[in-house]
Every structure is written in structure tokens, then in C-alpha cells.
Amino acid sequence: KAGVTQTPRYLIKTRGQQVTLSCSPISGHRSVSWYQQTPGQGLQFLFEYFSETQRNKGNFPGRFSGRQFSNSRSEMNVSTLELGDSALYLCASSDPGQGAEAFFGQGTRLTVV
Amino acid sequence: AQKITQTQPGMFVQEKEAVTLDCTYDTSDQSYGLFWYKQPSSGEMIFLIYQGSYDEQNATEGRYSLNFQKARKSANLVISASQLGDSAMYFCAIWAGGTSYGKLTFGQGTILTVHP
Numbered sequence: 117k118a119g120v121t122q123t124p125r126y127l128i129k130t131r132g133q134q135v136t137l138s139c140s141p142i143s144g145h146r147s148v149s150w151y152q153q154t155p156g157q158g159l160q161f162l163f164e165y166f167s168e169t170q171r172n173k174g175n176f177p178g179r180f181s182g183r184q185f186s187n188s189r190s191e192m193n194v195s196t197l198e199l200g201d202s203a204l205y206l207c208a209s210s211d212p213g214q215g216a217e218a219f220f221g222q223g224t225r226l227t228v229v
Numbered sequence: 230a231q232k233i234t235q236t237q238p239g240m241f242v243q244e245k246e247a248v249t250l251d252c253t254y255d256t257s258d259q260s261y262g263l264f265w266y267k268q269p270s271s272g273e274m275i276f277l278i279y280q281g282s283y284d285e286q287n288a289t290e291g292r293y294s295l296n297f298q299k300a301r302k303s304a305n306l307v308i309s310a311s312q313l314g315d316s317a318m319y320f321c322a323i324w325a326g327g328t329s330y331g332k333l334t335f336g337q338g339t340i341l342t343v344h345p
Contacts, residue, residue: 149331158338159320164331171330204272210331217264218324218333220274 118143120209120221128227134195137224141188141209148190149218150182153204162205165190194226202228231256231325233336241342242311249296250306250339252321261325263304264333265295268318277319280304308341316343 121140129135141148149172150162161174165184182192188209194201204225208218232255242248254263265277280288280295288295296305308315318340322333 147331149333151333159322159333159335161332161334166330172328172332174332206272206274208274208331208333217276217279218331219276220266222271222273225272 120207120219122205122207122221122224124224125222126225126227128229129197130229131197131199133197134193135197135226136191136193137205137207137226139190139192139207139209139221141190141207142219145209145211145219146188147210148184148188149208149210150190150192151206151208152176153206153223154202159206162192197228199228202226231258231261231323231329231334233321233323233334235321235336235339237339238337239340239342241344242308244313244343244345245310247307247309248311248341250308250319250321250341252304252306252336254302254304254321254323256323256325258325261323263295263297264322264324265293265304265306266320266322267315268320268338270317274320278306311343313343313345316341 123138147166149164153159164172168184179195184190204223206223208220210218234253261282263280267275278290278293292309294307318338320338322335
């Protein structure tokens with residue numbers, strides 16, 4: 117069974133640009149969550165999607181958005197990039213139902229210059 | 230709101246010895262789950278073990294066990310027979326009930342170094 121796949125693995129963008137990150141969950145998993153990891157703030161929850169609906173959202177500005185497709189694949193978008201958006205972005209997938217184990221991808225390392 | 234506290238920024242252990250990584254949590258929810266993840270330098274978060282708040286037995290997964298003390302709000306990870314490949318960052322996390330869909334709250338992590 118394939119794990120969670122995130123693409124691309126690495127990205128370098130310029131301030132003001134926008135970026136789209138992709139996450140393909142484990143087959144059969146309908147819940148996808150996104151996290152931002154930085155040395156200063158640690159791991160912070162961005163949002164969660166289940167069956168194409170955003171069910172939960174963390175405390176991030178509106179520049180951070182996401183969506184989920186009918187095949188459960190998810191994308192997150194960051195518009196008007198800032199230097200502080202440089203981080204490792206991780207997505208996690210889980211079985212339907214709260215409290216189930218969440219399995220993470222390898223992450224996308226975004227550098228904003 | 231949920232909170233995870235990991236008080237050990239770094240831990241050192243000799244190969245083949247056991248090590249305990251501390252984790253305390255705070256939540257007002259009665260139904261919650263506790264997780265431990267390992268993050269090597271590659272960045273991937275690797276799921277290690279899960280304990281539900283209503284589970285009466287401590288969770289075990291191979292060399293990993295979770296010492297769950299509900300009254301003390303403690304969920305320590307015990308790694309037995311440490312291996313060099315165990316060197317990594319370890320995170321404790323909590324999911325709490327209600328509308329916390331998909332949201333895990335993580336601690337700051339503990340860097341574990343295994344010496345040969």
C-alpha cells in the first residue's frame with residue numbers, strides 16, 4: 117500500500133509569488149490535514165479536508181488556502197509569499213473517523229527568497 | 230484548547246539501552262488520543278504509537294511502548310533496546326474530541342541521540 121505522497125519535495129520561490137503544494141493520501145483515506153513546521157513555531161495545524169469539505173482550520177491568514185478533490189487528493193495554496201512562509205509543509209491522511217492514526221508524507225520544503 | 234509539553238529538548242542513550250521520552254498533556258475533553266511520531270533528518274513524520282483515552286492497557290508496538298498515566302496526564306514513550314537508527318526528533322501529539330477534525334497539537338519535540 118503506497119504511503120502519503122507530497123510533491124514537490126523542494127521549492128524555491130520569490131516573495132510575492134504564489135505556490136501550490138500537492139498531497140496524495142493513502143488509498144481509502146478521505147481525511148487530509150496540512151501542517152506547517154518551522155524552527156520557531158514548531159508544528160502548526162493549517163486545515164483539514166474530508167470528502168472535499170474543509171472541516172477545520174487553524175490560525176493562519178487567508179493567504180493560505182486549500183482544496184480537496186473527489187479522489188481525496190489535496191492541494192494547498194499560498195499566495196503573496198512572505199519570507200516567513202519558508203517552512204516544511206507536511207500533509208497527513210487518516211481513515212474516516214476522528215482519532216484514527218494520521219500518516220504523514222515526507223513534506224515539501226519551501227524556501228522563500 | 231489542548232497542550233503538549235515535552236520538557237526534554239535533548240536526550241542521549243547508549244545503544245541497546247532503554248530510554249524514556251517524557252510527555253505531559255492538557256485537555257478538558259474526555260475523549261482524546263495521544264500519538265508519538267519520529268522525525269528523522271529527512272523530514273518525514275513516522276507514526277510510532279497511539280493511545281486512546283479510554284484504552285485501559287498501555288499501547289505497545291514492537292520496541293515502543295507508551296506509559297499512559299491518565300491521572301497525571303502523562304504519556305511517556307519508552308524505547309527499548311535503542312538502535313543507532315533511533316536517532317531523530319520525537320514528537321508527542323494529542324487529538325481531542327468535538328470538532329477537532331484532523332487537528333493534532335504537537336509538543337516542541339525531543340532530539341534523541343543514540344551513541345554506539
